[in-house]
Structure formats: C-alpha cells, structure tokens
Amino acid sequence: xxxxxPDERAAEDRAWTVVRRAYAEREPVAWPRRHARxxxxxxxxxxxxxxxxxPPGRSVVHSLRKAVGVQGAQxxxxxxxxxxxxxxxxxxxxxxxxxxGSRRRLGSYRDAGFSPHGLFVAATKPSExxxxxxxxxxxxxxxxxxxxxxxxxxxFTDTRIAYLAGGKLHVVAGxxxxxxxxxxxxxxxxxxxxxxxxxxxxxxxxxxxxxxxVSGQVxxxxxxxxxxxxxxxxxxxKLLLVFKPYGTRVYDxxxxxxxxxxxxxxxxxRDAAFVPGSHGVLFVRAAGDGSNVFRYADGRTIFRxxxxxxxxxxxxxxxxxxxxxxxxxxxxxxxxxxRKIVGAARISGQFGGFPRIEGWCCAG
Amino acid sequence: xxxxxxxxxxxxxxxxxxxxxxxEALFRAHWGxxxxxxxxxxxxxxxxxxxxxxxxxxxVRALDRFDRGRPFGPWLHRIVVxxxxxxARARALRxxxxxxxxxAPARPERDEELLRELGRLSPEHRAVIVLRYLLEYTPGEIAxxxxxxxxxxxxxxxxxxxxxxxxxx
Numbered sequence: 001x002x003x004x005x006p007d008e009r010a011a012e013d014r015a016w017t018v019v020r021r022a023y024a025e026r027e028p029v030a031w032p033r034r035h036a037r038x039x040x041x042x043x044x045x046x047x048x049x050x051x052x053x054x055p056p057g058r059s060v061v062h063s064l065r066k067a068v069g070v071q072g073a074q075x076x077x078x079x080x081x082x083x084x085x086x087x088x089x090x091x092x093x094x095x096x097x098x099x100x101g102s103r104r105r106l107g108s109y110r111d112a113g114f115s116p117h118g119l120f121v122a123a124t125k126p127s128e129x130x131x132x133x134x135x136x137x138x139x140x141x142x143x144x145x146x147x148x149x150x151x152x153x154x155x156f157t158d159t160r161i162a163y164l165a166g167g168k169l170h171v172v173a174g175x176x177x178x179x180x181x182x183x184x185x186x187x188x189x190x191x192x193x194x195x196x197x198x199x200x201x202x203x204x205x206x207x208x209x210x211x212x213x214v215s216g217q218v219x220x221x222x223x224x225x226x227x228x229x230x231x232x233x234x235x236x237x238k239l240l241l242v243f244k245p246y247g248t249r250v251y252d253x254x255x256x257x258x259x260x261x262x263x264x265x266x267x268x269x270r271d272a273a274f275v276p277g278s279h280g281v282l283f284v285r286a287a288g289d290g291s292n293v294f295r296y297a298d299g300r301t302i303f304r305x306x307x308x309x310x311x312x313x314x315x316x317x318x319x320x321x322x323x324x325x326x327x328x329x330x331x332x333x334x335x336x337x338x339r340k341i342v343g344a345a346r347i348s349g350q351f352g353g354f355p356r357i358e359g360w361c362c363a364g
Numbered sequence: 365x366x367x368x369x370x371x372x373x374x375x376x377x378x379x380x381x382x383x384x385x386x387x388e389a390l391f392r393a394h395w396g397x398x399x400x401x402x403x404x405x406x407x408x409x410x411x412x413x414x415x416x417x418x419x420x421x422x423x424v425r426a427l428d429r430f431d432r433g434r435p436f437g438p439w440l441h442r443i444v445v446x447x448x449x450x451x452a453r454a455r456a457l458r459x460x461x462x463x464x465x466x467x468a469p470a471r472p473e474r475d476e477e478l479l480r481e482l483g484r485l486s487p488e489h490r491a492v493i494v495l496r497y498l499l500e501y502t503p504g505e506i507a508x509x510x511x512x513x514x515x516x517x518x519x520x521x522x523x524x525x526x527x528x529x530x531x532x533x
Contacts, residue, residue, distance in 0.1 A: 005403035005412060012395045015417040016388070022424045023379075023387050226511055246511065247446065257450050262422065262443045264430045287429040299425030 026299060069305075069328030073343025077101055077350060081333045081342055082315035085134070086322075087114055087121060087359045092352020094123055096134055103350070106136040111189075111358065115152045115159060115174065118362035122150035122161050129163055131176060140176035151200075153192035160213065162190040162200050169202050171213050182211065191231040193240075201231045201240055208242045208251075220255050234274045241281060243272045250281060259296060271311050272296075276318030284309045284323070293323055293334075303334050303341070313357045326354045369435060376432050387427075391420060394437060397499055398444045404494045405448035406455070407483040415451060419443040441499055442509040445491045452487035481531040489524035492517055 005011075079101040080086065086097040094109040106112070109123035109130070120139065123130045129142040129150060144165040151162045152174065159174030169185035172178060188203040198213040206227050210220035222242065230243035239258065240251045245268040250259035259281060263269055267287040274281055281296040292304035293312065303309075307327025314321055323332045326348075333342040348354040372393070378386035398419055403412035419440055423430075430436070482490060495506045503521065507514040 005400045006409040008396065008399060011399055011409070011413040011416075012392070015395065015399075015413060015420065016391060018417055019391060019420045019424060020384065020388070022421050023384060023427075026424055026427065249450075256454055257447075260443075260447065260450075262439075262446065264426050264434065264439045267426075267429055267431055285429055287431060292429065294425075294429075296425075299428075301428075 069325065069330045069345060070332050070341060070343030073330055073332075073345040075345055077103075077331065077344040077347070080315075081335070082317055082320045082360075084316040084360050084362055085118060086313075086357065087112055087361065088351060088355035089123075089358050090351055090353040090355030092355065094121070094358075095351055095355065096121070104134070104136060106132055106134075111149060111356070113150045113152050113161075114359045114361040116154055117156065120152075120174075122152050122163070124148055124150055124163070129161070129165075129172070129176075131161075131174075142172060142176050142179060144170070144179075148187060149189035151190050151192055153198065160192075160198050162192065162202070162213075164190070164202075169200075171198075171200070182213065182216075183209070186227055188228055188231060191233055191240075193233050193237040194235055195237040199237075201233070203228045203231065208240070210240065220251065220253070222249070222251060222255055224249065230271070232272075232274060234279050235277050239274070239279055241272060241274060243269070245269050248272055248283070250279075261296060270309060273312045273314065276314050276316075282312060282321070284312055291325075293321070302336065303332065305332075311357055313360050315360055316362055322357065322360065324354075324357060329354065372436055373432050376427075376430060376436055380427055380430070380432075390436065394440055395420075397437070398440055401441060401494050401499055402444050402448045404479070404482060404498060405445060405487055405490045406452050408455075411451055412448070415447045416444055418447065437499075438501070438505065438509055441495065441501075445495060445510065449487045449491050452490070478528070481528050484531065485524050485527055489520050489527070492520040493524045493528075496521055 077097065080097065080099050083099055085099065088095050088097065089109060089111050094106045094112045095103050096106060097103045106121060106123065109125060112121050112123035114121055121132050121134065123132060124147040126146060127143060129144055129147045131139045133139060147163050147165040149164050152159060154160055154174060160171050161174060162169060162171050164185050164187060167184060169182045169190060170179055171182055184204055186203040186205055190200050190202040193199040193201065199210060199219065200213055201208060201210045207221055207223040208228055208231060209218060211218050224247065226244045226246065228242045228244055232241045238253060242249045242251065246263060248261045248269060249257050252258050261269065261283055263285060267285055270284040270286050270291065272281055272283045282293055282302060283296060284291060284293050286308060290304060290306050291309040293302040293309065294300060295302060303323055305325060309323050309325050311324040312321060319335055321334045323334060325332055329345060329347055331344045331347055375386040375390040379390055395416065399412055399416040402415040403409060406412050406415065422443055423440060482493065492506055495501045495509065501509065503517045504514060507517045
C-alpha cells in the first residue's frame with residue numbers, strides 16, 4: 001500500500017520539535033549503574049548455582065539477598081515511617097502492623113481490606129466472608145463459596161463491602177446483611193470510587209465496568225484485549241486506572257483515555273498506583289534483571305534495584321511510598337521530598353512468608 | 365524507511381547514552397510509518413499527528429528501560445495503533461466531534477476511493493489492514509502486537525478486505 005498522509009513533512013518537523021525537547025530534558029541512567037547490571041546478574045546466577053550444589057546453600061541465598069537489598073536496612077521492621085497501620089496477607093496469614101512496629105496476627109485469611117476508617121477489617125476464608133476488629137475478634141461471618149477481594153467503603157454510618165464469590169460480584173452492607181449479586185465478574189479486586197454514593201469498578205473478562213450499586217446503572221464500560229490485573233481510583237474519584245502488565249489505561253469519567261503506558265518488548269509493568277491527592281501515576285517496571293519505579297508524567301525514576309519489585313503502596317498522608325521487594329526480602333520506604341530511603345529486611349521471616357500489602361490506613 | 369536491525373540497535377544504544385543525533389535518526393526513520401498508520405485508522409490528520417507524537421514521547425520516557433535486543437518499530441506501532449483505535453472508538457461515541465476536512469494530498473483517484481472506503485470500516489478492522497498492508501506485518505506479528513488471537517486477526521483481515529471489495533465494486 002503506497003500512501004502519504006496529509007502534511008506529512010510539516011507534521012514531522014512539528015513533532016520533532018516537541019520530542020527533541022522531551023529527549024533533551026530526560027535524565028539518562030548513569031553509565032556505571034547500567035553496566036553494573038550484568039555483573040549483578042552474573043552474581044545472581046553464580047549464587048543460585050551455589051545454592052543448588054552446596055550444602056550451605058541457604059547462607060548463599062541469604063548473602064545474595066543482602067547484596068541486592070538497600071544497604072543499611074533495618075534488620076526488622078522496627079516502625080513505620082508515617083502514621084497509620086499496614087494490613088498485609090500472605091501464606092503466614094493476615095497481620096496488622098502498627099506505627100511503632102508492633103504487629104498482630106488477625107488469623108489465617110486469604111485476603112483482607114480495611115473498613116473506611118480502619119476500625120474493622122473484612123477478610124476471606126475459603127468458605128466465608130468475615131468482619132473482624134483490629135484485635136482479631138470476629139464480629140460477623142457470611143458463608144459463601146470461595147469469597148475473594150473484599151473492599152469496604154462508606155461513611156461512619158453507612159458502609160458496603162464488595163467482594164467476589166462464585167464468579168460473581170457481590171455487595172453486602174457493613175453489618176453483614178443484605179448480600180446481593182450485582183453481576184458476573186473476573187477475579188480482580190473491585191475498587192470503590194472515593195466520594196459520595198456507592199460506585200464500584202470491577203472486571204468482567206477483559207472489560208472494566210463502573211456501576212452505581214444503588215441504581216444498578218452502568219456508568220462506564222471499557223474493553224481491551226487483556227484482562228485487567230488491578231483497578232484503582234484517583235483520590236478525587238475522577239480517574240480510573242485499569243492496570244495490565246502490557247498496557248495500562250487511565251480513564252476519565254467519560255471513558256476518555258487520559259494516560260496510557262505500553263511497556264516496550266521484553267519489559268512489563270508489575271504494579272501501578274495513583275499518587276494520593278493527585279492525578280499522577282507511578283509504575284513498577286520489570287526490565288532485564290532489575291525493576292524500577294518511575295513517574296508516568298515525566299518518566300523520572302523514583303527508585304530502582306535488582307530483581308523484582310512487586311507492589312507499591314502509599315502512606316495515608318501520601319508522603320511515603322512503600323516498595324515491596326521480594327528478591328531482597330525487604331520493604332523499602334521512599335520519601336521524595338526531602339529524599340530519604342528506609343529499608344526493612346527479613347520481611348518474610350516476620351510474617352511467615354513475603355506478604356501482600358492490602359492497605360495502609362488512616363492517619364490521625 | 366526504517367534502518368536495518370543493526371542500525372536501529374545502534375541508534376537505540378547511542379540514544380540511551382545521550383546522543384541526540386542517534387535519537388533523531390530513530391525518530392526520522394519511524395515517524396512516517398507511525399503517522400501514516402495513525403492517520404489511516406483515525407482519518408484525522410491533527411489527531412494522527414498527536415497520536416504519533418505521543419507515541420514518541422512514550423518512547424522517550426521508556427528509552428532507558430528499552431530492551432535493545434528487541435526491535436523498536438513493532439513496539440512503537442503497537443502504541444500508535446492501540447491509541448488510534450481508542451481515539452477512533454471515542455470519536456464514534458461523540459458524533460459532534462467530527463473531524464474537520466483535512467487537505468488530501470494529490471494521489472490517483474482509485475487510491476482516494478480505497479482510502480475513503482477504508483475509513484468506513486470499524487477501527488479494529490482498519491487497524492489490522494493498516495498493519496498488514498501499510499506496515500507489512502504478518503498476521504502472527506499483528507496478533508502479538510495487538511494481543512489478539514491469531515484467528516481473530518485473520519478473520520478481521522478477511523472481513524475487512526471483503527467489506528472493502530464489496531464497497532469498491
């Protein structure tokens with residue numbers, strides 16, 4: 001097909017002016033760091049072989065983890081750098097971590113979510129949805145087949161929990177009554193829109209759907225070739241992030257794409273999150289033997305390291321970013337202004353396995 | 365025209381190291397195909413320019429993370445075509461936002477007719493035809509680029525071509 005588009009040369013020159021400026025303003029990765037990666041990759045391979053071949057393999061793995069993590073990391077999670085409490089789940093159960101580092105195991109739950117003000121936790125077992133208080137005392141249970149992904153929203157007086165069970169999206173009142181099925185749904189955590197009303201985003205196949213729970217009206221429906229892995233709202237409820245490892249989209253209320261990230265070949269995203277109080281988005285990108293956290297708007301790298309980062313979470317005041325780094329068995333807390341990095345090591349040993357962050361809730 | 369694979373890898377490597385002239389070589393080699401592909405899907409020159417430009421800005425943002433072992437073109441074209449499809453779908457939902465007339469370059473009458481009829485296909489059908497016959501990807505490569513099953517690509521190609529043929533008869 002031979003073809004020339006209108007005004008091609010002039011369009012090229014106009015675009016080059018803009019693209020050249022963006023290129024000139026970017027901050028290239030420092031030379032030594034880029035060349036250090038193969039060395040670290042070599043060290044990883046050598047250590048892995050040693051772990052398999054020699055009896056003291058465990059100590060080699062331990063040494064390796066020390067080598068790839070943040071230097072000077074605390075040997076335990078002695079405290080959180082910001083107000084609020086962390087909720088985590090994993091093979092070792094569901095835990096609450098307080099600001100002073102003290103932690104309480106709530107029970108053997110698969111996944112969990114804070115209530116809007118952090119006074120309760122909704123959690124799931126293989127055959128029931130459970131509401132517990134922060135001391136782990138069960139307040140109510142709702143028997144359901146394989147419930148997952150509880151998400152709690154509302155005010156002090158009127159709350160709802162959205163969850164999935166049996167391939168369907170359910171919504172139940174915060175006291176465990178009035179459970180009803182809304183729609184078929186794919187196993188992706190539903191996300192409540194912040195603000196008044198009860199509006200929830202969920203996935204059905206490769207389609208992200210936004211529905212008003214009270215009226216039942218579908219407010220938005222957006223399809224794409226792949227199933228979303230995560231749905232998240234900006235703090236003001238105006239933007240919806242539909243995260244996919246190979247192509248994330250951010251939609252406004254009318255369904256217009258306002259931002260999108262398409263990783264290059266052989267790279268992919270592991271997580272993305274809105275910066276609280278803004279429309280800015282951070283991504284975790286896996287590329288080669290390393291990972292990095294970068295700001296979508298200008299591509300600026302916030303934090304990078306060897307191995308995998310698998311999750312991002314912001315503190316309730318929005319000042320600290322928690323980067324989960326299972327390769328190093330660390331959580332890394334990053335503050336941008338002024339820049340400060342605090343690492344906490346041996347995370348899996350403290351929680352019976354490297355846990356998933358379910359929420360960081362409720363300053364003050 | 366895009367450079368050879370070796371040229372391209374060298375441009376990417378040197379652009380990552382900060383060479384603007386190599387980044388410009390990469391841009392100049394890929395602008396034309398990217399802009400034409402976007403235009404054929406959206407049928408709006410201004411939107412196509414924005415889409416292609418945005419794709420290059422995404423390339424700047426991702427440059428340090430770009431895997432030099434992989435070709436640059438398919439990655440760029442995937443962004444361009446996906447964005448163009450999104451844009452065309454959004455416009456279909458907003459009929460008031462019809463594109464203004466854009467000056468068409470001089471070309472044989474038959475081509476004009478073909479392009480006009482291409483514009484009547486759905487964005488999804490347009491995209492696979494543009495990728496196949498303008499950018500010359502194989503159906504397998506298109507399936508990878510658009511993250512579609514290969515059968516879907518083949519059926520979209522077949523249906524798109526059948527529709528074009530019918531309209532042109």
